[in-house]
Amino acid sequence: MARVYNFSAGPAVLPETVLKKAADEMLDYKGCGMSVMEVSHREKVFEGIIAKAEVDLREIMGIPSNYKVLFLQGGASLQFAMVPMNLMVKNKKADYVHTGMWSKKAIAEAKKFGTVNIVASSEKDKFTYIPKLDPATFSKEADYFYIVTNNTICGTTYKNIPETGNIPLIADMSSNILSEPVDVSKFGLIFAGAQKNIGPAGLTIVIIREDLAGKAPATVPTLLDYKTHIEEKSLYNTPPCYSIYIAGLVFEWIKEKGGLKEMQKINQEKAKILYDYLDQSKIFKSPVQKESRSIMNVPFVSGNEELDKKFLEGASQRGLKSLKGHRSVGGMRASIYNAMPADGIKTLVRFMEEFEKQN
Numbered sequence: 001m002a003r004v005y006n007f008s009a010g011p012a013v014l015p016e017t018v019l020k021k022a023a024d025e026m027l028d029y030k031g032c033g034m035s036v037m038e039v040s041h042r043e044k045v046f047e048g049i050i051a052k053a054e055v056d057l058r059e060i061m062g063i064p065s066n067y068k069v070l071f072l073q074g075g076a077s078l079q080f081a082m083v084p085m086n087l088m089v090k091n092k093k094a095d096y097v098h099t100g101m102w103s104k105k106a107i108a109e110a111k112k113f114g115t116v117n118i119v120a121s122s123e124k125d126k127f128t129y130i131p132k133l134d135p136a137t138f139s140k141e142a143d144y145f146y147i148v149t150n151n152t153i154c155g156t157t158y159k160n161i162p163e164t165g166n167i168p169l170i171a172d173m174s175s176n177i178l179s180e181p182v183d184v185s186k187f188g189l190i191f192a193g194a195q196k197n198i199g200p201a202g203l204t205i206v207i208i209r210e211d212l213a214g215k216a217p218a219t220v221p222t223l224l225d226y227k228t229h230i231e232e233k234s235l236y237n238t239p240p241c242y243s244i245y246i247a248g249l250v251f252e253w254i255k256e257k258g259g260l261k262e263m264q265k266i267n268q269e270k271a272k273i274l275y276d277y278l279d280q281s282k283i284f285k286s287p288v289q290k291e292s293r294s295i296m297n298v299p300f301v302s303g304n305e306e307l308d309k310k311f312l313e314g315a316s317q318r319g320l321k322s323l324k325g326h327r328s329v330g331g332m333r334a335s336i337y338n339a340m341p342a343d344g345i346k347t348l349v350r351f352m353e354e355f356e357k358q359n
């Protein structure tokens with residue numbers, strides 16, 4: 001069967017060359033006579049895999065040496081709790097920007113550990129933009145300041161990263177990590193579930209400024225303390241070995257492609273094809289304000305449920321898969337991560353034009 005164009009928000013499309021390499025190495029990884037899935041995480045072979053993945057990620061993102069890279073489990077959702085458990089420890093207060101369902105969940109978790117100050121929210125407008133931030137509303141005593149850099153469900157993204165001075169900035173980058181260059185030194189901690197733009201589910205990447213770890217109260221379970229994973233180099237217990245291996249192949253693929261500057265250029269061009277079409281379409285439109293539009297997740301609506309259903313069926317028949325929008329937004333959503341080829345988007349737009357003519 002031919003491969004489809006998979007617009008799923010996550011788990012999501014992976015580069016075909018990565019999947020082929022993994023297939024080639026499936027039964028015998030580099031002459032060790034085993035699959036990576038079968039190798040002990042205490043073996044040299046696996047130590048090499050995880051070390052190389054870290055070196056490549058550091059190179060791609062330009063991660064400064066005073067930051068640690070951790071390969072964890074529990075998804076991005078566990079970070080909603082680990083962040084306050086480890087960092088909401090001095091004044092037990094934190095600032096959050098509320099931009100959608102993922103910030104909502106993070107806020108709910110943080111409230112279990114201290115006081116949450118919501119500095120801005122776009123909830124009243126259904127999260128169709130990133131709210132303007134007024135530094136006068138930031139808490140002086142916040143232990144940290146929390147944002148979701150790309151809102152996977154609503155399709156919004158920050159065009160400027162907030163300046164929070166001495167207050168560590170924490171970012172959920174699950175759906176836009178590696179899509180463009182970022183200045184890691186602006187952040188205290190970055191986390192991302194792998195299944196959007198990095199690799200298979202089961203792996204969560206955490207990039208943490210060294211000095212922020214080691215302050216968790218003694219009541220925090222060992223596995224939920226960043227310090228444990230820093231000291232044990234993400235090998236305190238069995239890590240998600242195969243997901244780390246695939247993530248490593250994806251990092252190599254990004255390097256071959258020319259790094260994050262090049263990814264950004266490609267991603268902007270890809271997203272433009274879709275937004276340009278949407279902005280002139282008579283039946284589909286983007287619900288997101290122009291200055292907040294994501295280049296990774298593009299929701300679009302027709303405003304007519306019957307038409308949406310017909311569109312999704314037609315798209316599926318043409319191998320354009322997983323375009324159904326999140327239930328909270330409705331309509332459609334095209335997730336166009338790094339691994340989505342430009343041809344996938346061109347094929348989608350051609351079908352939208354055809355559909356528009358017929359309806």
Ligand SMILES: *Cc1c(COP(=O)(O)O)cnc(C)c1O
Nearest residue numbers: 075076077102152172174175193
């Ligand atoms: C998908 C997603 C999550 C949840 O990730 P899990 O790994 O399923 O816990 C959190 N935040 C953002 C921005 C996401 O896109």
